[in-house]
Amino acid sequence: MKRRDFLGKTAGGAFAAGLLPSAANASGPSRPLSDRSSDRWYKxxxxxxxxxIRKKTVDCDVAVMGGGLAGICAAVAAARNGAKVVxxxxxPVLGGNASSExxxxxxxxTHLRPRGIPERETGIIEEILLHNRFRNxxxxxxxxxxxxxDFVVREPNLELMLNTQAIQANxxxxxxTSARCWQLTTETEITLRGKLFIDCSGDGLLAASAGALYRTGREASSEFGEKYAPKVADGWQMGASILLSAKDMGKPMPYEPPSYVIKYEAEMAHPKRKIKPYEGGIWWVELGSEFDIIAEQETNRHKLMGFLHGVWDYIKNSGEFPEAENQALDWVGSLPGRRESRRFIGDYILSETDLTEHQHFDDAVAYGGWSLDEHNPGGIENLSEPPSYFHEHFSEVYEIPFRSLYSKNVSNLLFAGRNISQTHIALSSSRVMGTCALMGQAVGTAAMLCLRNNVGPRKLAESHINELQEQLLREDAFIPNRPANDANDLAKTASVLFASSTLSGDPATLTDGVARDFKDQIHHWESDGLPAEVQLEWDRPVSLSTIEIKCDTNVKKNILMRKDSRVDExxxxxxxKELLKSLEVEVRVQGDWIHVGSLExxxxxRIRFLFETLSATAVRIRAKETYGAENVRLYEVRCYQARV
Known part of the structure; x- marks a missing residue:
């Protein structure tokens, strides 16, 4: 029986069962989760x-739900800017779909056409990926x-609650006003009171329980003028995948599938369901849904484990892959990674044409560029179709507006990740984690500015969007087509910028507001050899206590961790290798050069030096060593009076 037919015939039964009284309701009102009055603890x-008694209340400024990369970036951004964050x-681990689970x-x-060159995300997500390259x-x-x-707990304003789910909004x-949370490992009910709430959990249980408007399924093509949407709206949501990894054991490794295996019918599979390379997992072992994909999670998890072993059984025992004789399963996933469920409604719904036509938004705060990668309805139960349609690839990035990152009807709720205000087709691109992380940094920064200006997210969008964009750009997020123009940046008032040597670019570009080369336009200064110096001069003394530098990490090359440890163009x-490793900074005070900071x-x-306020007429940056490049590139220099 086809999945659609099966679910269609059983949907009514499932609904009817939902009308039956639960055991708790049958015997009286349910008790609070923290009620231990019947707990007979003999010490x-x-x-x-x-x-x-395991019940507590925690107060914070910003409560972030979901510890995937969007949630991490949101929490860190808010905490670094002074908010008390939970x-x-x-x-039990952070990372969401990227975690070891x-x-x-x-x-x-990751792969803009035609050459597959990235336009890599910077800001907090790049810090995370660099931290991993150094530590792992x-x-x-x-x-x-x-x-x-480590990246999360080192933030002093950030409290982390693992094994904890926000189950209800008050x-x-x-x-x-608060989130009712349950911590599984401590059997504790936690009331989390906050001023702003950010739901980055993907499924968005907290937001849904607060009454935030949302939609699921595929829009009709006529609603937003989307050519890749179906003619008639339906309930299909892209599926959750389960992965494996294999290892060459150096000797023949027989394989017997478990009792719950589901045979892989290779003869029915579309040619684009490619099995090689399989060592790092096969992404199309997935199941979607046209009904309630959240309610079906456990049923689908069991089936996906069966399908996964069915594919591996085919690899090992069909005779089609003799090179797999020495291969054995090294790791098998037990937690499917979900692509889609609730999409909450904001003041703007991002759609396919916004992406494909590169709509410019005055309130842009993030960007994307992954292909329109719509996985087929039904997943592995729909073998005759390709696993994903890859409707369209991008040759340049698209913008994501802030108005899609907060709730239309809940006044202090923001969101980031796959649950933002967008159509199903737009989600097929924006759902990838690097893009979600940019949204996370945007809403975390926005939450801080809401607190600072005593406004909600909508008012922030209407009256303070420039402040939000400038803060994001200062903290090394990139907003396409939006140069920085911070009125407090004293580097822009320097009378002259010059360098000890120049191979390409111009020192003057260090204050042009664009901190990367973009659309074939150069925005860098590159030295001719090392060591090298850049100097800024003012006609009159300026008060300085902060110097910020953005150096080169080659955003045209991906640094994400891959199972195949890929190295190429x-x-x-x-x-x-382009990253600046060693530098020092001096300021000139009454004709004398004073050392104010160095790093080895x-x-x-993004490099920051903070020091006691000095009245200076010049700044000198001496670049001494990179991690392998012969020259150093800098993209931006900023100078501030206040230490913020």
Missing amino acids: VASEEMGTP LVQDR IRVHVNGV PQESYPVWDHVLY TAGSTI TFTNTIP KNRTR
Whole structure:
């Protein structure tokens, strides 16, 4: 029986069952999750009978739900800007689909046409990927989990709650006042009170329970003028995938499938269902849904494990892959990685044409460029169709507006990731994690600015969008077609910029507001050899306490961790050789050069030096060493009076 027919015949039964009273309702009102009045805890040490009380209230400025890359970037952005933040994650590890539990690659704008060159994401997501290159050169997924953990817990304003799920929003009118959370490992009910809530959990249970408007399924092509959407709207959502990894054991490794295996019918499969290379997993072992994909998660998980072993059984025992004789399963996923469920409604719904026609938004805060990668309805149960349609590839990036990142009807709710305000077809591109991370940094920064200006997200979009964009650009996020123009940046007032040597570019581009080469336009200065110096001069003394530099990490090459450790024109598996490793900074005060900062093992693209305020007439940056490049490239220099 086809999946559609089966689900169609059983949907009514499932609905009817939902009308039956639960055991709790049948015996009276359900008790709070934290109720331990029937818990007869006999304490042997004291010979006392007690009742454990495991319930607490936690206050914060910003509560972030979901510890995937979008949630991590949102939480870190808000915390770094002074907000007291709590990050809630329902799993024991961070990373979401990128974690060791699922192991999906952190793709973003990874392969622009025609040469497959990226336009790599910077800001917090690049910091994370660089941190991994320094701390995890062996490219271990379990170690990657700990890299993410380190990245989060080192932030002083950020509290992390693992194994915790926000199960219900408490509201007053259109405002969320608190989130009711359950921490599995401690049997504790946590009431999380916040001023702003950011739902980056993917499925968006908190947002849904707050009454936030959302939609699921595929829009009709006529609603948004989308040529790749179906003519008639339906309920299909892209599926969840389960992955494996294999290892060459150096000797024949027989394989017997488990009892729950589901035979892979290779003769029925579309030619684009390619099995090679299989060592790092086959992404199209997935199941979608045209009904409630969240409610079906456990049913689909069991089936996906069966399908996965069915594909591996075919590889090992069909005779079609003799090279697999020495291969054995090294890791098998047990948690499917979901692509789609709820899509919440904001003040703007991003659609296919916004992407394909490269719509410019005055409130752009992020960007994407992954292909329109719509996975086929039904997934592996629809073998006759290709696993994904790859409707259209991009040759340049598209913009994502802030109005798609907050709720239309819940006043203090923002979101980032696959659950933003967009159509099914737009989601087919924007759902990849590098892009989701940019949205996360945007909403985390926006939350801080909402607090600072005492406004909600909508008012921020209407009256403070320039402030948000400038803050994102300062913190090394990139917004296409939006140069920085920070009125507080004293570097822009320098009377002259010059360098000790120049191979390409111009020192003057260091203050032009664009911190990368973009659309074939040069925005860098490159030295001719090392060491090299850049100097800024002012006609009159200026008060300085902060100097910020954006150096080169080669955003035209991917640095994400891959299972195949790919190295070629567009991928590297090492620290970018272009990254500036060693530098020092001096300022000139009354004719004397004063040392204000240095680094010998720099690990970030954005470098900051903070020092006591000085009245200076010049700044000199001395670049001494990179991680392998013969020359150094700089993309931006900023100078500020205030230490913020």
